[in-house]
Amino acid sequence: MWTYIFFALFFGTFIALLVVLNTLTRRISELERQRIELQVEEDRVFDFLHGLGEAFSEGVRSSELHRLIVESATRILDAHGGALYLMDKADAVLAPAFVSKGCPALLDVPKHILEQAASNHVALESYLRLSPVRRGEGPIGHALETGQARIYSEAQLAETLPADNLIAHSAIVGPLVYRRKILGVLGLANGPMSTPFSEKDLTVFKAITEQSAFALYNEVVYIEAGEKKRLDHDLEIAREIQAILLPSSPPVVEGYELSGINVPARQVSGDYFDYIRVDEHRMGVAIADVSGKGVPASLIMAMCRSVIRSEAAGKTSAAEVLYRVNQQLYPDIKEDMFISMAYLIIDSRSNQVTMARAGHDAPLLFRSADKSVEKLTPKGMAMGIDSGEVFNRVCADFSFELATDDCLLFYTDGATEALDEEGLEFGLPRLVQGLQASAPHGAPGVIKRLTEDVKNFVGNFPQYDDITMIAIRKR
16 A cells, blocks of 8 residues: 555656646746847847948938938838838928838828829829828827827728728837937838737837937937038138238338237137228228127128228228218118228328227227327217218218327227126226336237236136227337
């Protein structure tokens, strides 16, 4: 009897071990199958990432990147076709960026297009490649509206598309999101007789959309960086050209000493100064400040230079020159722009200077006899505001004499309104003090001292406006 009991226990234990072993074997097989499937998914995603990496290393164009995203996703998920839609600049609609050949429609297609497509497949492809999608329209618009990726069965597609539009029999659609911003929507579709997409496909698809969004964002950054580099290069050339337009050195005027400087706040300046030969005995000196900064102001500055140089020759009235400059520039200046200018004529045969002012900052006159500084404030209005009816009545010549060692300073408001780190302005009093301290050292000494004063005052705070100064000293 004990032998029977022992045999029964042994047989029962053996059967139990076989059951456990069989269960473990099946579990191991299932785990191995899952591991293989996971490895396949990883390989598919890695293949996609590798393709994107190679594309960027080769400097791929936008159109090629869009094609790569769609065709790679289509191949990895074994889809019939795919389409990539990107947000337009106004974030209003999704514009088709790439639609693969033979891609099933994921949007409403007009009946006449479907009828044409029955005999000519190009009709449908052309329609899909030209038709934007609005928020909430079909699976593509729904992905934009919800911000979620999902699988569509044939029945679910029938809920979003008209029955006679059901070219796609299954689809997987999702947004391309980077930094909480939807850049576009990627959609893959299968036609009839194709295997429906699975939840595992959705997992891979989400990984693809994440990496695609990152690639598209980097593409924008790459393009913007390239455009900025080209723009910086163009601005550098513009700066070099503008530097040619400004005087490289002051002219020799008997009995006088001149010095000037222009310090742009950006690559190009809206300030202007110039020395213009009027006749054998007279030299014209101009300073101007165009409202605004950067390229638009620099273009107006170039126009201003051309006009005043053509008008100044032979004219002994400073006001008349400004009349003509304003008359020529007025039709071409935008309503929100204007030019302030001061222009004077030095007569080397006498001590007399004739000046006219068109709304420009009042120049400072240092008198050597008593070390005083006065502001010269002849009337005048800025150019570009009036065609001449009012401008010509307001602007007039103002004549005065310079004694030996007297010094005249012209400047733009970029000097007096320069800010330090605490937001304080350099101000007119500091300019006056600098002029009084440096006038005995000649015109170059005045410009050097005032430039250093402004620089030391501002410190590391960025320069906000263009700075231009001209010093004229009577010997």
